Amino acid sequence: xxxxxxxxxxxxxxxxxxxxxxxxxxxxxxxxxxxxxxxxxxxxxxxxxxxxxxxxxxxxxxxxxxxxxxxxxxxxxxxxxxxxxxxxxxxxxxxxxxxxxxx
Amino acid sequence: xxxxxxxxxxxxxxxxxxxxxxxxxxxxxxxxxxxxxxxxxxxxxxxxxxxxxxxxxxxxxxxxxxxxxxxxxxxxxxxxxxxxxxxxxxxxxxxxxxxxxxxxxxxxxxxxxxxxxxxxxxxxxxxxxxxxxxxxxxxxxxxxxxxxxxxxxxxxxxxxxxxxxxxxxxxxxxxxxxxxxxxxxxxxxxxxxxxxxxxxxxxxxxxxxxxxxxxxxxxxxxxxxxxxxxxxxxxxxxxxxxxxxxxx
Numbered sequence: 196x197x198x199x200x201x202x203x204x205x206x207x208x209x210x211x212x213x214x215x216x217x218x219x220x221x222x223x224x225x226x227x228x229x230x231x232x233x234x235x236x237x238x239x240x241x242x243x244x245x246x247x248x249x250x251x252x253x254x255x256x257x258x259x260x261x262x263x264x265x266x267x268x269x270x271x272x273x274x275x276x277x278x279x280x281x282x283x284x285x286x287x288x289x290x291x292x293x294x295x296x297x298x
Numbered sequence: 299x300x301x302x303x304x305x306x307x308x309x310x311x312x313x314x315x316x317x318x319x320x321x322x323x324x325x326x327x328x329x330x331x332x333x334x335x336x337x338x339x340x341x342x343x344x345x346x347x348x349x350x351x352x353x354x355x356x357x358x359x360x361x362x363x364x365x366x367x368x369x370x371x372x373x374x375x376x377x378x379x380x381x382x383x384x385x386x387x388x389x390x391x392x393x394x395x396x397x398x399x400x401x402x403x404x405x406x407x408x409x410x411x412x413x414x415x416x417x418x419x420x421x422x423x424x425x426x427x428x429x430x431x432x433x434x435x436x437x438x439x440x441x442x443x444x445x446x447x448x449x450x451x452x453x454x455x456x457x458x459x460x461x462x463x464x465x466x467x468x469x470x471x472x473x474x475x476x477x478x479x480x481x482x483x484x485x486x487x488x489x490x491x492x493x494x495x496x497x498x499x500x501x502x503x504x505x506x507x508x509x510x511x512x513x514x515x516x517x518x519x520x521x522x523x524x525x526x527x528x529x530x531x532x533x534x535x536x537x538x539x540x541x542x543x544x545x546x
Contacts, residue, residue, distance in 0.1 A: 197371040205347050208372055212364055212381050213354040219385040220411045223392035224399055237397060239526040244394035244423045245490050246497035246521020247387060248481035250514045251416075253498040254505040255474045266471040270478050280479040281322055287475035288326075291468030 261298060266291035306401035309434060316421075316438030323417055324446035326472040329464060331450020334361055336458030338451070341368040345455040352451035356415065356444055358473075360384040363511075383511035390518050391419045398426065398433055413440025416473060420480035427485040489528050497521030 198204045230236060256267050270287030277283060331352060338348035343365065355361055360381045367376060392399075392411055399407045410433065418439035425432040464470060484490070501517025508516065 196374045198374055199371050200342065200368065204372075205343065206350075208364075208374075208377065209347065209351045209354060211374065211378060212351065212360070215378055215381045216355050216357050216360065216385050216388070217412075219382065219388035220392060220414050221408055223389035223394075224396055224407065224411060226389075227393045227396035228400070232397060232400070234529060235526060238529045239522045240394045240396065241427065242490065242493045242525025242528075243390055243518050243522025245427065245481065245484055246493050246524075247390055247394075247423075247514065247518040248420060248477045249494045249497045249521065250501035250517025251387070252474055252478050252481070253501050253517070254513050257502060258505065262465070262468065263471055263474070266468055266475055267478055270475040271482060274479050274482050278483075280476070280483060283479050284323070284326075284472070284475040287478075288468035288471060291471045292466060295466055295468070 260295070262291040262295040265294040302403075304401055304403045304406075306398065306431075306433065308406075308437075312432075312434040313438040316418075316432070316435040317442045318438075319435070320418060320421070320439035320442050323472070323476055324442045326469065326476075327417075327443055327446040328450035328453065329467075329469045330358060330472055331447045332454035332458065333450075333464040333469065334358060334365075335451040335454020335456075336462075337362060337454075338365045339455050339458060341365040343368070345452075348455045349448060349451050352447050353444075355381075356413075356447060357381075357385050357388075358447065380511065383509075386512075387416075387514045387518070388414060390515065390522075391416075391423075394423060395419070395426075395433070395436070398422075398431055402433065410436050410440075413437060413444060415440060415443055417443055417476055420477055424480050424484045487530070489524065489530060492528070493521040493524040496524050 198207055200208070227240075252267065256264050266287040269290035270283045273283035273286040274280060334352065335345075335348050338351070338361075339345065343351070351361060351364075363380045363384055364377060367373070367380065392414060395414075399410075402410070413436055418435050421435045421439060422432050425435070481494075497517040497520055500520030501513040504516035505513035
């Protein structure tokens with residue numbers, strides 16, 4: 196099924212995207228409201244929470260260009276040295292920009 | 299309806315302070331939004347349509363993917379599949395907030411989830427791991443991120459030429475660097491480090507061999523399984539061995 200990108204068609208497509216995204220925003224919480232929270236479940240979701248970030252970042256580092264890798268390494272090192280997130284992010288972006296400028 | 303109590307107390311001053319806490323990162327979101335606005339215009343969306351999409355969808359990566367398959371016609375099922383796959387991480391993010399959200403009435407709970415996105419969730423999850431309950435950042439932080447995303451999109455559709463190549467400034471790495479900083483600032487027990495290794499390996503394997511955009515969910519659930527079998531305050535050696543054998 197396809198929708199033509201007329202004015203109404205685009206509105207329909209944006210509505211579809213909005214509904215699908217809303218389902219993802221609401222769905223996890225909705226399902227959890229039927230789950231009995233015990234220490235094991237709580238341990239699962241807490242560990243899952245910190246794993247989400249790693250699962251996003253690792254393929255980004257491996258699949259990206261050298262600039263992407265430089266950004267992540269620079270952010271990690273600066274954060275471990277300075278313990279301040281915003282300067283670490285700025286240094287990461289600077290590293291990406293520098294590497295991309297030089298290559 | 300049964301009598302339920304929702305003890306979570308929202309602190310409006312904290313909502314405001316969380317708005318300003320995420321203001322700096324929001325400047326980067328404006329730039330990222332501008333890149334989206336430019337991409338949307340180039341794929342044939344009108345300025346108003348692009349801004350509407352950013353306002354109601356508010357999920358950057360999936361919006362980039364959607365305008366990527368834009369044309370004279372758009373196939374609905376692939377659009378749904380790609381938007382769902384990319385945004386499926388929200389399912390897990392929302393679930394992870396449930397221990398706090400169950401103390402909020404359903405109306406407020408789902409209203410707050412309208413503003414759920416990566417950056418404010420990462421702050422809330424990190425605070426929770428460090429023993430602080432912070433749903434205010436979902437509201438205050440979400441609001442500033444949402445406004446930044448809309449303003450950025452508007453700048454991109456009208457003045458997109460100013461930012462032809464956001465990658466040259468490293469702007470495509472804003473979210474990655476932010477999420478990495480949040481991850482490293484969180485709790486780093488041996489259990490979490492094992493979960494990170496499992497999650498990273500599973501995510502990479504899924505990224506290589508499974509259909510696109512499934513790696514985040516696969517990696518996160520794989521990491522979560524470590525927590526399922528390895529509880530924090532137990533005899534860790536026994537549970538650890540169970541986890542290792544259960545993982546294969």
